[in-house]
Amino acid sequence: MASFGSPTGRLRVLCSHGDPALLTFAGELDVGTVLVVVKAVAAALAGSGEPRAVVLDLAGLHFLGAAGVRVLSAATDHAAAQNARLRVVTGGNAVVCRGLRLTGAHRVLDVYPDRAAALAAGDNGEFLRLTARMWNS
Template sequence: MASFGSPAGRLRVSCSHGEPVLLALSGELDAGTVLVVVGAVAAALAGSPEPKAIVLDLSRVNFLGAAGVRVLSAVTDNAADRNVRLRIVTGGNPLVSRALRLTGADRVLDVYPDLGAASSAGDGREFLRLTARMWNS
């Protein structure tokens, strides 16, 4: 298990390789720590073999700023460019769920309530079906 962190120790990322790759974040995800997430996702994408999916577990994040939400979108796009699904787990964390909901990111990112749901999620077609159902409700 690899580990990444911000210089001030405000954000830690633990990486568990496998399928899907699991990146568990703990601490503050804001403008000062977004590069830690970018680096961790880049390292996961550079793995051999390249993963089909990466799961970002935000259940232990205690602050999620606007820059943090933007980086979630950016790393999702970066992974998609390489045909890798990036899934986000809130883990019942009300702070994370609220930030994603208030910014509308929960409607465009692949968000799951727990690790089990994210790990067993289907391919992109299932995500598109869920998105279409949400938009039509």
């Protein structure tokens, strides 16, 4: 388990590598701490086993700014470029849910209400099989 944090201590990340890799965030995700997210996601994607999914648990955040939402979108794109899927856990956190809803990010990010649902979600292949069944029925 690795740990990342901002120099000011405003954002902390605990990383558990595996498939899916799990990144648990606590603190403030804003313009001053977005590089912590970038480094943590990059490390999870570069970790052994090349995860097909990275789960970002944001339940411990007490602030989510617009720059934080933008970095989540960029991290999703970065993961997709490496054939991985980024999953975002709100944990029922009102701050996180509100930030994602106000920016419309809840419509484009792969958002889950709790960690168990995100960890249990299927892989990209399962999603594609389900979509094909829906279109062909």
